[in-house]
Amino acid sequence: MSQADARLSVLKTYKLYVGGKFPRSESGRVYEVTAAKSAGGAAGRGRWLANAPRASRKDARDAVAAARKAVAGWSGATAYNRGQVLYRVAEMLQGRREQYTAEVADAEGLSKAKSAAQVDAAIDRWVWYAGWTDKVAQVAGAGNPVAGPYFNLSAPEPTGVVAVVAPQESALLGLVSVLAPVIATGNAAVVVAAEERPLPALSLAEVLATSDVPGGVVNVLSGRTAEIAPTLAAHQDVNAIDLTGADAELARELEVAAADNLKRVLRPSADPGGTDWTADPGTGRLTAFLETKTVWHPTGSLGVAGSAY
Amino acid sequence: MPRIPTAAAGPPASLADVTASDGALRRFLHGLPGVDPVGLEARAAALGTRSIKTTAKAYALDLAVSMIDLTTLEGADTPGKVRSLCAKARTPDPTDRTTPQVAAVCVYPDLAATAAGALAGSGVQVASVATAFPSGRAALEVKLADTRAALAAGADEIDMVIDRGAFLAGRYLEVYEQIRAVREAAGTARLKVIFETGELSTYDNIRRASWLGMLAGADFIKTSTGKVGVNATPANTLVLLEAVRDYRAATGVQVGVKPAGGIRTAKDAVKFLVLVNETAGDDWLDNRWFRFGASSLLNDLLMQRQKLRTGRYSGPDYVTVD
Amino acid sequence: MTKLFEYAPAPESRSVVDIAPSYGLFIDGEFTEAADGRVFKSVAPATEEVLSEVARAGEADVDRAVAAARRAFGPWSALPGAERGKYLFRIARIIQERSRELAVLETLDNGKPIRETRDADLPLVAAHFFYYAGWADKLGYAGFGADPKPLGVAGQVIPWNFPLLMLAWKIAPALACGNTVVLKPAETTPLSALFFADICRQAGLPAGVVNILPGYGDAGAALVAHPDVDKVAFTGSTAVGKEIARAVAGTDKRLTLELGGKGANIVFDDAPVDQAVEGIVGGIFFNQGQVCCAGSRLLVQESVADEVLESLKRRLGTLRLGDPLDKNTDIGAVNSPEQLARITELAEAGEAEGAERWTAPCELPTSGYWFAPTLFTGVTQAHRVAREEIFGPVLSVLTFRTPAEAVAKANNTPYGLSAGVWTEKGSRILAVADRLRAGVVWANTFNKFDPASPFGGYKESGFGREGGRHGLEAYLR
Incomplete structure (x- = not known):
């Protein structure tokens, strides 16, 4: 054993991310997070990684309140500004690439190379969505040629507070792939991190907190999905829910609860093999949490019909 | 027709301060609610879809005949032409003595005396255009002289034009003072103030002109001279009707409305009466408060009356050419 | 008379x-x-x-x-x-x-x-x-x-x-x-x-x-x-x-x-009043108010409330209720006795809760299902007639003082289908339209539809x- 090996490393206490702050669960509960069974190397399999906070229903409620508070400012920011903020996230993630590579390797049991590829793809996904913020309205909106003297414009708007049940397998790339499109368009998100792989999500919060993403725009909860997600699905001040990380039975239960205030629901992929997060993301996730507002206004004429000027 | 009192020159006491200065008048006129052209025209068009049948149609046709200012305003007008028009005004349909007389015959001042002679004792009023009709481009003294000449020739009613140039240049007080001067010159004659709405161009301007005219003492506000491309339309008349309705609500003073030019068919006239009915209401359904400035309209109304009476469609050979 | x-x-x-x-x-x-x-x-x-x-x-x-x-x-x-x-x-x-x-x-x-x-x-x-x-x-x-x-x-x-x-x-x-x-x-x-x-x-x-x-x-x-x-x-x-x-x-x-919906029709003090009145009337009395996007809440700026209400009542007096096949009829029959009962019940609740009821002067036919155009003044956000969809010719009138208050009240509903805004000030239209949580916003018009125009709710x-x-x-x- 060398001199260096003798040093005991400093461990990180993982916390929730709510309203731009890093609280512990109000319940005081934590749960043990271990390395993926397939995690290789000397690190060992099933090794203890951390005690993650086990968020309660009240933590979920606080997260929704924080998200709601953030909606006005974030959706009211210019699309250009949101794009810059999202790009800043990519920059910060790039700077901490090594850290995430290690965390993803532990979480998903990937080799270092494969894990690095996941991190790179996640960074690139932020860049992809950073570029979309000021284009989605042009793609999803429309000037409508109505049969009358009216100006008529349809424009997309964020739906508000979106609960995101993050993918259970892909702890970083999957998470970024579902989170970035939600906030790119101006929504605020409450994320239920992958139950057994929450650490990359909790660490991502640190990047978000230092990337000019306003507090409350993204809130990250770790814990038991089946405990947290129903609270969010039933919450009357949540506008939409992304069920990607829910299994079929939970997804159905959540969709039923979501009907109480007619949340917009994005169902998990029908494909039992899950979603291929390396594929072209398209615009489906961007537009899933948009409302279309159509505004009419008379155009009229410059003067009374037929007048000289 | 019993003589009815004319409007006072200048605003009622409750609005006295709005004409105190050019600035005050401008602020007042520009403070009137705006007009959305699309909504206005849609409302006028919707009222145009009313279906007026049988008894309602008979009432409307007779009312329309009684509201006509039978008009000839041509350079080629002669005493003979005016006399024949007056004969028609007194007896619009010689085959049907139940046909009402028209309200007035409207001529240039130099033919007012002819009209007055031909209409004496009939109850049909003599209306004369004045104030350098139709352009209004003359010095105030000329306009006043024109007015006095018409009155001297026997005119019961004066149809004056406003100075559109001054109005469009924003010199509202000047326009107001001119109307007021004509109002005073007109004495007991009823004064119709023509805005030439087609030249004012916007409905907002038409609403402002309406209030300006009423403040200055108009007995009627009138759309147009009949001499420009766009004359009376349902929409611009609707603006005038809203104005007289609101003016009475604000001041208690009732002012009449006269669309003029371009109303040629009975169907059109009935649409205007629907506008009156559903905008200003019963109190304006009377030729003391609503007129049509028209000429060919009368024959179409007469043909429609004949159709209602006989059940057959009439033809132009069964009404008189004037 | x-x-x-x-x-x-x-x-x-x-x-x-x-x-x-x-x-x-x-x-x-x-x-x-x-x-x-x-x-x-x-x-x-x-x-x-x-x-x-x-x-x-x-x-x-x-x-x-x-x-x-x-x-x-x-x-x-x-x-x-x-x-x-x-x-x-x-x-x-x-x-x-x-x-x-x-x-x-x-x-x-x-x-x-x-x-x-x-x-x-x-x-x-x-x-x-x-x-x-x-x-x-x-x-x-x-x-x-x-x-x-x-x-x-x-x-x-x-x-x-x-x-x-x-x-x-x-x-x-x-x-x-x-x-x-x-x-x-x-x-x-x-x-x-x-x-x-x-x-x-x-x-x-x-x-x-x-x-x-x-x-x-x-x-x-x-x-x-x-x-x-x-x-x-x-x-x-x-x-x-x-x-x-x-x-x-x-x-x-x-x-x-x-x-459903509970659309707010917001009338500012600089509105084109005559057209706004038409828009209010068309917004709630079109199809006897049985329209999901009806402008069933009138939010009128307090400074012009009396003037607008007076115009509105005068205008409602000209509405013609009766035989739907008559080409001059403006207000037809309510679709069913069940619907009529619901409208009646909610209108009675409005009265019971202390809102002031005004009904347009018109005679109702003796057979069929009819409800006269009705408006409630003195309504607050707490009244049922301001919260529940009535789906009938019943307008609830509320007042506001500032644009922010108007928007807050307009959005204060679980619904989000339609809204109207009436003002001659262009920037205010855009600011208000931007903040209204509704799928269709009609500015200086109301109840306009077109196949090319997307329709649906928040x-x-x-x-x-x-x-x-x-x-x-x-x-x-």
Whole structure:
């Protein structure tokens, strides 16, 4: 054993991310997070990684309140500004690439190379969505040629507070792939991190907190999905829910609860093999949490019909 | 027709301060609610879809005949032409003595005396255009002289034009003072103030002109001279009707409305009466408060009356050419 | 006081429409009785006259209709888009040709004025088919992928307030995209959908592409729950919409819902007052207020409230209530005794809660279902008449002091379908429109519809859009 090996490393206490702050669960509960069974190397399999906070229903409620508070400012920011903020996230993630590579390797049991590829793809996904913020309205909106003297414009708007049940397998790339499109368009998100792989999500919060993403725009909860997600699905001040990380039975239960205030629901992929997060993301996730507002206004004429000027 | 009192020159006491200065008048006129052209025209068009049948149609046709200012305003007008028009005004349909007389015959001042002679004792009023009709481009003294000449020739009613140039240049007080001067010159004659709405161009301007005219003492506000491309339309008349309705609500003073030019068919006239009915209401359904400035309209109304009476469609050979 | 200018009756002729004494279900291109032989009566709400006896679909009929639609789906979706489009163009043209007949029919069955069916419903129905006909061979350009595919069988349930127009909103985009449909019209207004079945026959539409199942809520529920339905589209109440959302949870069925509303019509002190009054009147009294996007809450700036209310009352005094077939009628009959009871109950609650009730002076006919135009003043956000959808000719008037207060009050509802804003100040229109949580914002106008313009709600007013390019999305994958 060398001199260096003798040093005991400093461990990180993982916390929730709510309203731009890093609280512990109000319940005081934590749960043990271990390395993926397939995690290789000397690190060992099933090794203890951390005690993650086990968020309660009240933590979920606080997260929704924080998200709601953030909606006005974030959706009211210019699309250009949101794009810059999202790009800043990519920059910060790039700077901490090594850290995430290690965390993803532990979480998903990937080799270092494969894990690095996941991190790179996640960074690139932020860049992809950073570029979309000021284009989605042009793609999803429309000037409508109505049969009358009216100006008529349809424009997309964020739906508000979106609960995101993050993918259970892909702890970083999957998470970024579902989170970035939600906030790119101006929504605020409450994320239920992958139950057994929450650490990359909790660490991502640190990047978000230092990337000019306003507090409350993204809130990250770790814990038991089946405990947290129903609270969010039933919450009357949540506008939409992304069920990607829910299994079929939970997804159905959540969709039923979501009907109480007619949340917009994005169902998990029908494909039992899950979603291929390396594929072209398209615009489906961007537009899933948009409302279309159509505004009419008379155009009229410059003067009374037929007048000289 | 019993003589009815004319409007006072200048605003009622409750609005006295709005004409105190050019600035005050401008602020007042520009403070009137705006007009959305699309909504206005849609409302006028919707009222145009009313279906007026049988008894309602008979009432409307007779009312329309009684509201006509039978008009000839041509350079080629002669005493003979005016006399024949007056004969028609007194007896619009010689085959049907139940046909009402028209309200007035409207001529240039130099033919007012002819009209007055031909209409004496009939109850049909003599209306004369004045104030350098139709352009209004003359010095105030000329306009006043024109007015006095018409009155001297026997005119019961004066149809004056406003100075559109001054109005469009924003010199509202000047326009107001001119109307007021004509109002005073007109004495007991009823004064119709023509805005030439087609030249004012916007409905907002038409609403402002309406209030300006009423403040200055108009007995009627009138759309147009009949001499420009766009004359009376349902929409611009609707603006005038809203104005007289609101003016009475604000001041208690009732002012009449006269669309003029371009109303040629009975169907059109009935649409205007629907506008009156559903905008200003019963109190304006009377030729003391609503007129049509028209000429060919009368024959179409007469043909429609004949159709209602006989059940057959009439033809132009069964009404008189004037 | 008698009016000087009383409009004589001007009834549209009933003879342009020939209503058969009975109608069947329309399944697989044929009219057929219900499997269990049940029937129900369709009544004219203005007179309580029975117009026809109609087969009542049950679960077995839903099975038959869905099976027919499934069989038709393969060949229909395989048709070149241009050919599908031509069927829709044919349908549009036949609707135009038969528009007077359909207008009279709709007026009889629904109770709404002929002026509206003639000038609004029917032109919009034909226009909707025209609009989507043109999309059928251009779907790859709609922004939903280069080669979008239809979903399959669409189960569609529509309400009674615009029977044929809601049918058009449902069927036109579904067919253009290559789906086949099973549509259930409302139990109080089944007739125009059955006439539409005849139009499909005239147009030569292949059997099974459109199936019409008149019936009640049980048939609608069976249709929504049917395992071979790929897509559910519903327009109706929020309560039923929620039931449907629960019913399809956990399935692969795609869902769009167009539900209730409690639209705010905001009038600022610089509004074009005369047009605003028209917009308020049209916003709540169009179709007897039985419109999901009705402007049922008037938010008027306190400084002009008296003036606007006075104008509004004067204007309401000119509304003509009565025989819906009379061309001069502005306000027709309420669609059903149930609806009338609901309106009556809520209006009474308004009074009981202390709002001041004013009713337009008009006489109600002695038979049929009628409710006089009514407005409540002194209403606050806490009153039921300000919160619940009345779906009748009842306007709740609230005041506000500042634009921010107006927006806060307008948005203070679980609904989010429509809103109006009246001001001559352009920047205020844009600022207010931007902050209103509603799918349709009418600025200096109200209740305008067009096939090219997407329509649909925020929040509990539903999701998905009907109309325009956006309307295709619900029927494509």
